[in-house]
Amino acid sequence: MTNSQSRDDLVAAARSWIEGDPDPESRAELEAVLDREDFDDLAERMAGTLHFGTAGLRGIVGAGSNRMNRAVIIRATRGLADYLLAAEPGLVVVGRDARLSSPQFLEDTVAVLAAAGLAVHYFEGPVPTPAVAYAVRVLGARAGIMITASHNPADYNGYKVYAPNAVQIVSPVDRDIAQAIDRVGAANQVPRLEDPLHAEGVERIDDALIEQYYGDLEVARAGGQADPDMKVVYTPLHGVGWRFFAEAAARAGYRHIIPVPAQVEPDGSFPTTHFPNPEEPGAMDLAMELGQSQSADMVLANDPDADRLAVAVPTGNGWVRLSGNQVGCLLADYVLQHAPSEPRPIVVESIVSSPMLGAIAEAYGARFEQTLTGFKWIWNAALDLEAAGEGRFVFGYEEALGYSVGRAVRDKDGITAATVFADLASACKKEGISVGDRLAALYRRFGLWVSTQKSIVRPGREGAEHRPRWLGATPLVALELEGQARVLVRPSGTEPKLKIYVDLRADLSEGDDVQAVERTALDAAQGIAEETAAFVGLS
Numbered sequence: 001m002t003n004s005q006s007r008d009d010l011v012a013a014a015r016s017w018i019e020g021d022p023d024p025e026s027r028a029e030l031e032a033v034l035d036r037e038d039f040d041d042l043a044e045r046m047a048g049t050l051h052f053g054t055a056g057l058r059g060i061v062g063a064g065s066n067r068m069n070r071a072v073i074i075r076a077t078r079g080l081a082d083y084l085l086a087a088e089p090g091l092v093v094v095g096r097d098a099r100l101s102s103p104q105f106l107e108d109t110v111a112v113l114a115a116a117g118l119a120v121h122y123f124e125g126p127v128p129t130p131a132v133a134y135a136v137r138v139l140g141a142r143a144g145i146m147i148t149a150s151h152n153p154a155d156y157n158g159y160k161v162y163a164p165n166a167v168q169i170v171s172p173v174d175r176d177i178a179q180a181i182d183r184v185g186a187a188n189q190v191p192r193l194e195d196p197l198h199a200e201g202v203e204r205i206d207d208a209l210i211e212q213y214y215g216d217l218e219v220a221r222a223g224g225q226a227d228p229d230m231k232v233v234y235t236p237l238h239g240v241g242w243r244f245f246a247e248a249a250a251r252a253g254y255r256h257i258i259p260v261p262a263q264v265e266p267d268g269s270f271p272t273t274h275f276p277n278p279e280e281p282g283a284m285d286l287a288m289e290l291g292q293s294q295s296a297d298m299v300l301a302n303d304p305d306a307d308r309l310a311v312a313v314p315t316g317n318g319w320v321r322l323s324g325n326q327v328g329c330l331l332a333d334y335v336l337q338h339a340p341s342e343p344r345p346i347v348v349e350s351i352v353s354s355p356m357l358g359a360i361a362e363a364y365g366a367r368f369e370q371t372l373t374g375f376k377w378i379w380n381a382a383l384d385l386e387a388a389g390e391g392r393f394v395f396g397y398e399e400a401l402g403y404s405v406g407r408a409v410r411d412k413d414g415i416t417a418a419t420v421f422a423d424l425a426s427a428c429k430k431e432g433i434s435v436g437d438r439l440a441a442l443y444r445r446f447g448l449w450v451s452t453q454k455s456i457v458r459p460g461r462e463g464a465e466h467r468p469r470w471l472g473a474t475p476l477v478a479l480e481l482e483g484q485a486r487v488l489v490r491p492s493g494t495e496p497k498l499k500i501y502v503d504l505r506a507d508l509s510e511g512d513d514v515q516a517v518e519r520t521a522l523d524a525a526q527g528i529a530e531e532t533a534a535f536v537g538l539s
Helices: 003-020 024-035 039-046 070-087 102-115 129-139 173-182 207-220 241-252 285-293 324-338 356-364 375-387 414-431 435-446 514-535
Strands: 057-060 092-096 120-122 143-147 156-162 202-204 231-235 256-259 298-302 309-315 318-321 345-350 367-371 392-398 402-405 448-457 477-480 486-491 497-506
Touching (some): 092 129, 207 241, 231 285, 285 318, 298 414, 324 402, 324 448, 345 356, 356 435, 375 402, 402 414, 497 514
Parallel strands (some): 092 143, 120 202, 345 392
Antiparallel strands (some): 143 156
């Protein structure tokens, strides 16, 4: 194909997309790209379509088939509706975060579902992603849809789908829905109801469901006792978390929750942080500065859709942000300490998370399992293990700040995790120790595990044995090194990155400087990551 032919194909595809786009703003946006003959931009927008997979849809908001926009949402929702109607029609739950495009995307989603004859229950305002997962389970819905791009920058949005078991969809359901979407015609030909949020068969989810969620959160606390004098600085990073965490914490007995003023209200433009991911450097700076000035006991941060949790604590050398693995192992130990021994507790982690959890689980006699990355696999493993009589799920986590405490929400839940971590810190305070002291005690018992990750960005367009479904075939290379160290290499599921994970164990004795041993081990782990990148030719 010649360059001229390629350009002609792109222009033809863009013209066809414009003709089928019901949104005058995105039509004008794509027309402007054509008018200025920006073929590089046009190729990014029109070379293919946004892929629907187990993570649903996620991408930059803008005009074109390879962007998140009303036309893409309308076609995706019609495809999902056709899939449901052909299989087993039923109720669909819909919610959204506080991103600028989310209200319109939710309205279009409800309009298509209702026009297709499906019953819809929706959240009127912005809610955490775990609220939608919770509602799917409690209401017995056939599917759930959450409009969110989670912790991505402001110019992104996404579309996440839950299955009838209240867990995010897995293969082959994603493939079947994608094929149904491919059969949908132009978006402006898809039937939609006018004023869908007040249509017959469409109901607003009232506050009673959120009340029930708070009740189940109390069960997940397993008798945890709040220290009412504890000072906690909290940030939702301009997301939806504040209203929900403030209420949960107040009901638990916490009286000094101090929000970061500049970040407390939902704001989809994210004015104080370009990348509202608490893992990103600088994202928690305002919260940690407030924690320092307020002499707080800890800082808690949720990402914008409140399904992740980050923690920072004061030490003798200033404030330190705990890693996802550190928070996960601390929570696992705390949860197992309070969980009944019968039925046998089940704990699950993603394969790229710390091996330390396996040692903790063994010490408590818990059933331990690893899965592919994603809570869709963690929770499907949990449900399969429970169905097989292996025990009862109590905790799951993955290193990217995701935690599931208890059985109410079959996904990661940053609100419940934040409340239970506050209980953990309260228990430490009652014992006269710090969170860091409790972590050091775990290290002395199970070894000091450090984990590091190296990401290699490549932007652009470009077995016979029986295995459980949560450990199916996936592009992953695992290397086991001496001393229980390991290296994992895999592509990211949502970004143009190759990720290298290194986990390394060091011994910690009484009297050792924890931070010094940790720094030495982390330096060694980072060296292994660099050597691995060089070995595969991507340094």
